[in-house]
Amino acid sequence: MNFQAEELNQIISKNSPVIFNLLSERGKKVYFPKKGILGQSAEARGKRIDATIGTAVEDDRSPMRLKCIEKNINIPPAAAFPYAPSYGRPDIRAKWKDMIYQKNPGLKDIELSLPVVTNALTHGLSISGYLFLNEGDELIMPDLNWDNYGLIFAEGYNADINTFNTFINNEFDVEAMKDAMRKRGKGKKIILLNFPNNPTGYSPSVETARAIVAALKEAAEAGNKLVVLCDDAYFGLVFEEGIEQQSVFTYLAGLHENILAVKLDGPTKEDYVWGFRVGFVTYGIKGGNTELYTALAGKTAGAVRGNISNASNVSQSLLMAAWGSDEYQQEKQQKYIILKNRYNKVKEVLAGGKYDKYFRAFPFNSGYFMCIQIADGLAGDKIRQILLNEFDTGVICFGNILRIAFSAVAERDIPDLFENIYKACGKEGMRG
Numbered sequence: 001m002n003f004q005a006e007e008l009n010q011i012i013s014k015n016s017p018v019i020f021n022l023l024s025e026r027g028k029k030v031y032f033p034k035k036g037i038l039g040q041s042a043e044a045r046g047k048r049i050d051a052t053i054g055t056a057v058e059d060d061r062s063p064m065r066l067k068c069i070e071k072n073i074n075i076p077p078a079a080a081f082p083y084a085p086s087y088g089r090p091d092i093r094a095k096w097k098d099m100i101y102q103k104n105p106g107l108k109d110i111e112l113s114l115p116v117v118t119n120a121l122t123h124g125l126s127i128s129g130y131l132f133l134n135e136g137d138e139l140i141m142p143d144l145n146w147d148n149y150g151l152i153f154a155e156g157y158n159a160d161i162n163t164f165n166t167f168i169n170n171e172f173d174v175e176a177m178k179d180a181m182r183k184r185g186k187g188k189k190i191i192l193l194n195f196p197n198n199p200t201g202y203s204p205s206v207e208t209a210r211a212i213v214a215a216l217k218e219a220a221e222a223g224n225k226l227v228v229l230c231d232d233a234y235f236g237l238v239f240e241e242g243i244e245q246q247s248v249f250t251y252l253a254g255l256h257e258n259i260l261a262v263k264l265d266g267p268t269k270e271d272y273v274w275g276f277r278v279g280f281v282t283y284g285i286k287g288g289n290t291e292l293y294t295a296l297a298g299k300t301a302g303a304v305r306g307n308i309s310n311a312s313n314v315s316q317s318l319l320m321a322a323w324g325s326d327e328y329q330q331e332k333q334q335k336y337i338i339l340k341n342r343y344n345k346v347k348e349v350l351a352g353g354k355y356d357k358y359f360r361a362f363p364f365n366s367g368y369f370m371c372i373q374i375a376d377g378l379a380g381d382k383i384r385q386i387l388l389n390e391f392d393t394g395v396i397c398f399g400n401i402l403r404i405a406f407s408a409v410a411e412r413d414i415p416d417l418f419e420n421i422y423k424a425c426g427k428e429g430m431r432g
Contacts, residue, residue, distance in 0.1 A: 005031040008295045015292035016285060018225050019260050022188060023299075024157075027131035032086065032302040055082055079317035086305040087297065088117025088280075092316045095323060096280050100263070103236065104246045107284075110254040113293035115263075115280035116300040117311045121233050122148065123304075124264040124279045129157040130303045132190060132227050140180045141192040142166035142173075144200050144362070144371070146231075147398075149192065159190075166197075170363045172204050174211045181219050189224050191216070193248055194231035196238065196367030199396070199403040203366040209244035213251040220258035228252050232265040234367035237336065239343045243365050253284025260285045267319055269368065272335060276315035339368075342406045345414045346370060355418060358425035359402070368407035374400040374425065382431075383424045390427070391420040 001009075008031055013020040020028075033039065041052040056064035063081035073080050087093065096115045101107050118124040133139065135158040141149065143163035153159040164180040165173045181189055193212070195203045204212060220226055230249040238245055252261035266279030283296050304310065322328055350361055358378065364370035374380045380400040387393040396403040402421070409417055 001029055002031055004034060005029050005299075007031075008298050011291055011295040012299075015289060015295075016257070016260075016287070018258055019285065019292070019296070022132055022225055022227050022260060024130070024132050024134045024137070026134075026303075027299060030131070030299050030302040030306065032298045032305060038086070038305070053083075073314065075314070075317050075321065080314045082313060084117070084310045084313040084316055085301075086310045087301040088115070088311060089313070089316045089320075092117060092278075092320055093280075095320065097282070099323075100265075100282060104250040106246055106250040107253060110284060111288055111290075111293075112253060113283040113288070113297055115282040116297050116304065117316065118266075118279040118281055118304060119308050119311045120268050120277040121231065121264050121266050121279040122152070123277075123308065123311075124266070124281045125149070125229070125231065126152050126156060127281060127300060127303045127307070128227075128229055128262055128264065129153050129159065130307075131299060133157040133159045136160060137188065137190060138162050138184055139190050139192060140164065140177070141194075142177075142197070144197065144401075145192075146194065146198045166200070167202075167363060171208050172202070172212065174208065174215050177212070178215050178219070181215075181224065186223050187225070188227075189219065190227045190229065192229045192231060194233070195244070195248060196234040196365075198233065198367065199369050199398070199401075200362045200371045201364035201367040201369040202362070203238055203243050204248075205242050206244050209248060209251070212248060213255065216252065216259060217255055220256040224258065226259045228259060228261050230261060230263050230265075232263060234269050235265055236270055237339060237368070238366040239340045240365040249282075249284065254286045254288075257286050271319070271322065271332065273315070273319070276312065276319065278311055278315045278319060338411075339407055342409065342411050342414060345411050346404075346406050346418075349415050349418050355422050358422055358429070362401075369403055369405050372402050372404065372421070374402065378425055378428050383421070383428050386424040386427050387420060391424060393417060393420045393424075395421070 009020060009028055044050045044052045058064050063077045065077055065081050093114050118127055129152060133153060137159050139153050139159045140162045144166040150161060154161050162180055162183060164176040167173055216226060216228060230247055232247050235247060247263060249261050249263040252259055261284045263282040267273050281300055283293055359372040359374050362371045362373065374383060380397045380402060384395055384397040387395060
């Protein structure tokens with residue numbers, strides 16, 4: 001094992017034997033190469049002659065660039081063309097950490113790691129798999145989940161996916177989650193929670209969120225060692241009173257020495273910059289300190305370095321400029337109101353009960369999506385095909401569940417959307 005990896009392992013083991021034992025074999029071996037090209041380049045930074053890093057510069061030492069590209073970029077060349085650090089730019093890491101505290105006031109007295117920048121949240125999930133999942137390790141999550149999880153964790157890291165029933169009585173099925181955690185006895189447990197949920201658009205009530213946290217604490221107190229992955233892709237988009245506004249990470253980050261909470265988030269959906277591909281990985285554990293978190297960040301940045309090298313400097317620079325803008329909060333609120341109005345229109349359209357003959361909605365209160373369960377005897381994908389071919393309408397089908405991205409539909413078109421689904425169900429019923 002590389003001596004730099006061993007050094008990080010010793011720091012992590014000293015500060016938290018639990019986290020060390022939660023690391024995968026890959027996670028134990030990975031490190032950020034401080035003594036290699038990057039470290040030597042850092043030592044040479046600012047020298048009159050710097051022949052270390054694999055970039056090209058103009059004779060004035062500014063980044064070499066094509067004018068046909070530069071003319072379309074409204075930020076300084078130094079903020080656009082060079083590599084960003086594998087950890088992410090120091091300014092954006094510090095800014096995002098501050099924003100996490102602002103959005104989640106319950107974290108006020110809890111020490112967190114400095115976030116590491118990833119190539120958006122999907123990459124952050126993959127990096128989490130790299131660090132914590134060995135082949136055959138169990139990943140526990142609700143049965144209504146984003147289909148990319150299987151691709152990332154099962155196909156990418158050969159994890160065993162153990163799903164549990166998502167809902168009972170229109171709320172998150174906490175007892176089903178507890179049963180899933182007991183399935184393989186005591187030991188290492190990796191749980192993935194995604195609120196607001198993709199595909200259902202569900203976030204737990206304040207009461208249910210407390211029950212989820214209590215269940216995880218109970219598992220930790222029983223001697224299990226937990227990694228809880230908090231996929232917060234749609235954070236902040238909650239549209240109902242009484243629904244938990246803070247990330248569940250807030251309540252897990254300092255909960256127990258046996259729970260490592262991992263916050264996976266970013267501006268992709270929060271700030272409507274899907275193509276920027278900037279995400280963050282942030283750690284929290286009871287008793288966590290700077291030394292421990294710095295070592296964990298080193299492993300995370302090493303995994304990023306060995307995978308994509310670094311995330312886009314252009315995107316990080318544009319985000320920093322936006323977050324410093326006087327208009328940022330007002331413009332973000334305006335977009336939230338548009339999405340909330342679309343959500344309210346969906347609720348209004350479904351309220352009359354007209355469509356219950358053919359489909360019913362799963363619980364939803366947040367995010368971009370909602371799902372409907374198609375009635376028995378109807379085939380979901382056939383309905384999807386009828387919608388495409390006869391009603392000029394597209395939805396996503398999972399078996400007999402249709403996912404509807406109301407975020408992508410103008411408010412005026414939402415009544416037609418559900419009327420089209422109703423008519424397509426009727427046609428499928430007659431054909432059946």
